[in-house]
Amino acid sequence: MQVSDEVAIEIANMNKWYGTFHVLRDIDLTVHRGERIVIAGPSGSGKSTLIRCINRLEEHQSGRIVVDGIELTSDIKNIDKVRSEVGMVFQHFNLFPHLTVLENCTLAPIWVRKVPRKQAEQTAMRFLEKVKIPEQANKYPGQLSGGQQQRVAIARSLCMQPRIMLFDEPTSALDPEMIKEVLDTMIELAEEGMTMICVTHEMGFAQAVANRVIFMDQGQIVEQNSPKEFFNNPKSERTKLFLSQILGH
Amino acid sequence: MQVSDEVAIEIANMNKWYGTFHVLRDIDLTVHRGERIVIAGPSGSGKSTLIRCINRLEEHQSGRIVVDGIELTSDIKNIDKVRSEVGMVFQHFNLFPHLTVLENCTLAPIWVRKVPRKQAEQTAMRFLEKVKIPEQANKYPGQLSGGQQQRVAIARSLCMQPRIMLFDEPTSALDPEMIKEVLDTMIELAEEGMTMICVTHEMGFAQAVANRVIFMDQGQIVEQNSPKEFFNNPKSERTKLFLSQILGH
Amino acid sequence: AEGDTLAEVKARDELICGVNTGLVGFAAPDANGNWAGFDIAVCKAVAAAVLGDPSKVKYVPTTGQTRFTALSSGEVDVLARNSTWTYSRDTDLKLDFVGVNYYDGQGFMVNKDLGVTSAKELDGATICIQTGTTTELNLADYFRANNMSYQPVNIDSNAEGEQQYMAGACDAYTTDASGLAATRAAFADPENHIILPEIISKEPLGPAVRHGDNNWGDIVRWTLNALIAAEEYGVTSTNLEELSANSANPEVQRLLGTSDELGAMMGLDNEWAKRAIAASGNYGEIFAATIGEQTPIGLARGLNAQWTQGGLMYAPPFR
């Protein structure tokens, strides 16, 4: 697991409001290629909003976000470019229920990347194998268990061959037995050197793969540190409080 | 905890099909009064179906089931008799959400046993005290936690003063903290000498109270033994495999 | 149904009379919901004859669609709803028309501005026509016979027809001439509309009863005849009492029940006709009060004059 010097994402002085509510305040964050960042924090602290800003599912109002050298403005072309560089996995999978697993995985490559179907299907099968469910390729999402669905969602993102992956609480809607399958998949990805930003409360996962843990509260980054330091030696009072709740649970 | 010689349930050579699918194959089982039996087995092995046959929520197609000396046939009177002897607690509680806890408990005594309301309420309060939630009597099920709901479900069954209690995975829909409350209630019941058949994967419970553990797979009883023997010295390969999965998790 | 309608009516102490849903002059409720009109007078006369009280009538408004069924199914005892007496209705529909209270004919009304003076000039015109009536058939036959074409605008009720015609949605409005007159009378500018001279059909309108109960048919028939005869003999609602006391005319005596026992032949008492006439007067009085020239409808007697005056109103002798 090596981290290069190249900057993958740079967020500087970024602010976002919902109406008059200030959700993200003065966010500064630089992510290098190959880094794996875990974002934690209490509910409502703006974690989801932050990562959704990174692929412009939400618009920020001030400051800059540069992804892979492309600054996110309202220019549609830039947004398209960024989105095809960045894959995203949601808490509730958001698979397309009317398409088979394989079609879910090939839809975007075919229609966005204009990959020939054969080739798209081959790629898709490769990634489905990676997430260990090639045999489900022709089923519909509704026929799969939650863990399988989330792995399909990961495969679907990977099929666009993104250079950066964002995960928004990918395991929090899953039953305990299924969490492991998904985390295993994510760990495998991490080991291959994918740049990842992951909102999660799975502290085991954070300790195992993260280079850095970011703790957010009230729309701000309160603490950043290596996982070891973060868990064993939190600096801020809030972090301590949060960790005591999470780990005590 | 004494087991009498009297036979409470006798199942002989019983078979059941769903359409063409053979769910229960040649089941033979005798339960004595005061016995406490735990049924375990992988998902889909027919555990639920078996105990649902005992109070005729499902019909069996061949063989005989005799409960308390009454053979289960399609005679409605027999079915009614058996059902008022046998209480059942479901995985998802199945409380009646439009009635208060007290009304849930008095409904069947009043309408089936024709007990005067006053008396039914007294009995209900006694059992609610036994499951330690007399103070919730006038709340609605929706206002209770899962563990409390399951205890209400137990009290509701007890109000019919059954001689046999069936439990179908009574704790598997509960959060870990609540499992204990329910198991405690069940252990207390067991100590009073109630005849119980319980489908559960709570091996601690099995070891603590069961006289016998029955292991089912593919619709058949694969192994029966005392809990001690069952856990420490399983005979069949399947049991071993199953135990390794269950305990390993 | 076959049966004793007279007994039923007496038992019920109420006559059920099927009438139009609203045709000014013939049958229409006033602002308070009291029914009045030419057809209503027949109902009242029958009620007076049978029950002794002209107000003991329940009026059942019937549409062009429901009227005959209402009668044949026994829902109404008598249908006094400007219905044309035709062969097939009398036979196939199993009705009995008991007489004619108004000799009508289908005509056309057009706006003066149209410059049309004869129905023969209506080739290609748009004509408003109420669906489900004999007028619809007459119209089709007339244009076919004269080798002309027309565009029908079908309407559901007379009110609708007036609206369409007044808005100019049709060049001509066709219905029975009496109806045309009534409609025209209601216009703000009746002088701008003319009723064309052609009468394209015979439309004898009269009350109908169910087929099969001959006695009941007789009662309604002779009640109507009594009204007509009363006019012929000069019996009016004002001189009724006087004449019944001291008329020398044997016909009048029989009519008013002072001699002979005519009423008993139909199962009524002897004063039935007297009461019928007292209800709203004799035929002429009714005509004048509801649709005559003094009313807004302004119909001349024409064919409906007594036979003695050159009209067709001719009551068979009372003996």
Added chain:
Amino acid sequence: MSDITAPAQPSFRPSMLIYDRRYRSLTIQVVVFILVMAAAWWLVGNTIQNLRAMGKDFDFGFLWSRAGYDIPSPPIPYTSNDTHLRATIVGLLNTIIISFLGCIAATILGVAVGVARLSNNWLFARLMTIYVEMFRNIPLLLWILIIYAIFTEILPAPSAYRGDDPAWSMILFDNVALTNRYTAIPTLGLTNDPGELDLGARILIDWATIAFAVVLIGGWFVRKAVLAWAQRTQDRTGDRPTTWWINLAIMVVPSLLLIWYFGLHLIPPELKGFNFGGGLNVQNAFVALWLALTLYTGAFIAEIVRAGILAVSRGQTEAAYALGMRSNKTMNLVILPQALRVIIPPLISQYLNLTKNSSLAIAVGYMDLRGTLGGTTLNQTGRELEAIVLMMLIYLALSLVISGVMNIHNNRVKLKER
């Protein structure tokens, strides 16, 4: 294990009819059957008795006798000399025509309004809400009457188009005249008339019409082939060829050729005598009923469409965006296919409602099935029992056909779930 005696097969006792589950349901069903049969027998018995008392019979023979009444602008040749049966068929065709056109227009309107209500234009969304609520909460009959009244009261009589300086003039390049009786539109004329095909029963179809139908249907198949080709190309190379202009050409060019070949031209309506002639006069009763049905049902469909689109969770759009799809592709490939599944079942019932509501034609005198069979025919023949029974059966058959067809479609697109 103890050996088991064979399950005692209890012999049959009469009490088992009530207390044995197997027999009890049989008992109940037999009782219900007897009750239903008794009720039916009673009703039929009464009917027979009543018919006899009235001296009537139950006989559909009247359908073959002369109708004697005219029907404005019948879709198949019809005169007052034809039979009641033919009049009934004309009425049925009119019902089908108005229902069909109504369904199409209501769908278009409903989809447009449903989408507009979701638009982020505050004003327009509000206006559409007002429209929807107005039409949903006021009886259809009122709308039919109002729209009909607007036509009769506001539009002029044809004579307004007369003279050198007419009060009104025709619109759309002197092709369409709005009057208070009908909307006069041009008909199509052929300079090169190929004659007509006789289908029997005096139903004639112009060869030119057939030619156009063939070209259009053929074009539709060619279009499918083109789409399949585009799909194949895309599968092979990844690039999807632009096909809309090819498709347009396929539909348009052969038609243009046919128009040129047959010398197809518009014959505009012309004021002749009292009325416009030459063109086609579409009665206002028809237009008003059609508009009212469209507007009324459109309001309901708008709600269905809106709900359908809202039912596709926001997450689906976001997932598609996150995969780099643009909004129109997201709509076509992700949102619509899912929304349609939610939309179609209630849409079917709206189609059924519209078809049934078309019987309100009675209010404006449009001669649909109810106006012919259930109206004038019933009245002239006095066969209310036969006419109404037949009419109900026809409506029922129409409903069953519509829901049948739509259900087949619906089953095809049903979501597969665990």
Added chain:
Amino acid sequence: MSELHAQTVPFVRDTMLPQQPPPNRETGALHWLRANLFSGPINTILTILGLLIIWFLVSHFWDWFAHSVWNAESLTQCREIIAATWGEDARGACWAVIRERWHQYMFGFYPRELYFRPIIAFGFLFVALAPVLFSESVRIRRIVLIVAAAATLILSVMVGAPLPWLVFAAIVMIGAVVVAERNAPWLLIFSALYPLLGVWMLWGGSAWGELSVLASVALGWLAWRLSVRISPLIAVIAGVAVTLALLLFVAGDAAEDLQSLIPLDITAIDSDQFGGFLLSITIGVAGIALSLPLGIILALARRSDMFLVNKLAVVFIEFIRGVPLITLLFVASLLLNYFLPPGTNFDIILRVIIMVTIFAAAYMAEVIRGGLAALPKGQYEAADALGLDYWKAQRLIILPQALKISIPGIVSTFIGMFKDTTLVVFVGLFDPLKGISDFVRANFAWKGVYWEPFIFTGAIFFIICFSMSRYSMYLERRLQRDHR
């Protein structure tokens, strides 16, 4: 995890940033306009289109509304007034027709001095509905009851109700408010009695008729009660038989005898005096009240696994739903007499109510079936496991829940049915929309008024239906929340 980079220097924030107001362009009226009306070319076009539509409507109808005339005796007079006030060419609305004939639009030909009876009956309707429809929230029920009570009393006083009736109404309404606060389920008794009370108040006549019906039902219940210990089946048969026998053979005579002993009657009103909204509401309410039990039975039958019962229900429901209401109304007016024993002849309103009931029941059955299907299977199993038999399980467990879920659907069915009551005009009844309007226009004075009656009746329909639909939406939202 060896190579920690310089940029991963630990970071700790010591002072939290406060909330800050958003940049200027994110707020204010201008922002709102830009975001909601002019955010893009399409949006701008839509805005302009919307403004055009509004302009079109206002410019065409404003004058007409502005030139309203409320006081006139005829349309001609209206026109003269308009011409005199606003000039020769002015067009204006002539609301005078509504002012003069409002009572017919509302009550048809119901005797004017008895208007208080329908008003009080209608007020009582809210009391009867309160425990069913407004049980969701105590606050709403309180408001509904109090407003209904106040409105009923005020309106009754305005139409000149006699004192005893006012006292009666006041006692019932105030009693209902009190009972609702104390022990709401008791109001259900009033709901159960309301049909008879309502019929008596509307049609009048001898109260003994209604009382003898009540007595028959009570005796039937007694018979059931007495024999239920022997066998539930026999008990049901006995109960129904006793009720029917009493109703068919005894009730009528008994009522007459009692009436001659102790007269207990109020002015009788004939059905043909009903009209306007009174007719619509009567048909609508009667239809819905009767179709509910029938709908429940049909829904249960359709969910039954007994082949014949199920198929019969399916055929019935699909048949009724497959034909237009208007044909059923024709059946009511033309054919019903064919199907009944010769000589039976009954009220056209009653016949229409029967057909409307059958029609609504088929739709209701589907709504209730949806409610039944929404209940988890566990509820059935739990009831079974406790030993409740089919009917007890339905009555105590299943229906109470299923009906509650179905209330929004039931309300929508009612809205549809209420709108459909306008169709009764085609069988010769005076509905408010066309029947009364045609009748008013048949008068010389008002020949030619179209728009005013349309707008008036339309507005009333809108108010009633819109408030009901809002109410059902509110319920739907509430139920959804409850279920989570």
